[in-house]
Amino acid sequence: RLTGLQRAPLALGLGLLLLVVPAGGVVLYDSARDEATQQMLLDRLDEADELVQAAGDRPFDSAQADYRKALGVYADLRSDHSGSRAAERVPARMKTYYTTVGAAYAQGDYCEAVEPLKYLRTVPKSLPGTDLGALKTWPDDRLATSLYECASTALTAGEANWGSQYGELLTTFPESEQAAKVEPAVAAAVVRTEKDLHGAEPCSAVQRLRTLGSQIDGLEAGQADIGAALDKDSRRATTSADTGTYTCGVDQYRDGDFESAQTTMTEYASAHKTAKNAGLAKKIAIAAEIAQTVPAAGKKLPTTRTGGSISVTVQNDSPDAVTVLFTGPVTGSFTLKACGSCKAYSFSSTINPSFEPCNDSGKNYPQRTISLPVGTTFFLHKPNGDSSATPASDTAKLESGYIYTECAYTTQSLGSGL
Structure with a gap:
């Protein structure tokens, strides 16, 4: 019995040790799992x-x-x-x-x-x-600079996307230094383009100014004072484009693009009735129309000269009203009423050697007499209201000591045209 009593505590101690060992394994396992x-x-x-x-x-x-x-x-x-x-x-x-x-x-x-x-x-x-610290605002100034620089490059190059970038800059960073530079850059672009009106391609400059005006109008300014300045820039671009239209028309005429010159000068004269060049623009439009049929008429730019010492009477032997255009030392136009008792001549009658229009004493031909200087004058007669009819032209070398007569008449072609 004494031997048995001595062994009991040992067995109990071993039991406790067996319980402690698994608990330590759990701690080690959790630590390893956390590290993993x-x-x-x-x-x-x-x-x-x-x-x-x-x-x-x-x-x-x-x-x-x-x-x-x-x-x-x-x-x-x-x-x-x-x-x-x-x-x-x-x-x-x-x-x-x-x-x-x-x-x-x-x-x-x-x-x-x-x-x-x-x-x-x-x-x-x-x-x-x-906590991002300074990184939170890190992109702001860089973005404002990028928008300004990218838009400025596009503006200088004449590209179309500068307006949206300037607009984004003005609305996103209205108080920034970059936003303050937008309007001066736009104003400088207008001035640069205005200078091109006197260069080799004035028509291109006119178009760019019109585009600039529209693009500036589309900008949304973040501040009222910038908006007011941009409005002023837009008006200047549009006004300069309107004024430059005349220069564009002259350039088209000198380049021999008479159809474009006629359109440009007609529109300019209609939109700028009180402009100092409005009268000359009308004359250039007349000369350009004649030159489309008689290219020699467009060799010289018309002037505002009027009158002369030679009398020229133009009569209308046509059933249609006729517009008479002339250019040379003097440029102008007028309209003759239709001849109510006149008819179109057959083509065969016009090739007869004895053919002579405006020579029927029984008819009262509508007519008008003008005074022109000595020199070559180019005439163009075109019937009004008949777009299918072909205009007629005449080149008259006027000399002093003579009285001249022009006769407008209508010929029926071999087909159905006039």
Whole structure:
């Protein structure tokens, strides 16, 4: 019995030791599992970092999906594993993230930098509760600069997208230094284009000024004073375009584009009745119309000269009212009423050697007498109201000591035309 009593405490001690050993194993197991989880999260962080680094070698359009995927990992680490070592390292990683996404700006490629910088301004919303410090506003000034520089380059080059970028700058960063430079840049563009009105391509300058005026009107200014200044720039561009239309018409005439010159000068004279060049614009339109039938009539630019010493009477032996246009030393036009008792001549009668229109003493031909200087005058007769009829032309070399008569008549062609 004494031997048995001595063994009992030993057995009890061994039992207690057996119970302690499994409890220690649980602690060791939990620690290992936690470390494995931490390492797994760090691996996820490294994978996101590698994704950002690889995306930095590609254009933003193709890399954006990977940037968003990496940001999703960062956001998940911060929200679902906030106590992890990986989550604690996310804020430090964001500086690399921002500089990688916004690398185009650092390279001076402002147009390419616009979309990445706009994207970076949305990043803080994906990382709630994360202290980004100065990174939160890091894209703002860079985006304002990129919008200004990209738009300014497009404006100088005559491209169309500058208006939307300036508009975005004015509304997104209305108080910025970059926004304050928009109106002066627009005003300078108007002045530059005005100078081109006196260059080799005035018609192109007119069109650019009109486009500028429309684009400026479309800008939404963030401040009233900038808006007022832009309105003034728009009016100047439009006014200069209107004034330059005359210069454009002269250039078209001198280049031999008589159809365009006629249209341009007719529109100019109609829209600017009180302008000092309105009268000459009408004469250039007349000469341009004649030159489309008689190119020699367009060799010289018309003048505002009137009158002369030679009498020329134009009669109308046509059943249609006729507009008579003439150019040379003097340019002008007038209309003769239709001859009510006159008819169109057959083609065969006009080739008869004895053919002589405006020679029927029994008819009262509508007529008008004008005075012209010595020299060559080009006439064009066109019937009114019949677009299918072909105008007739005559080149008259007027000499002193003579009285001249022009006769307008209508010939029936071999077909059905006049």
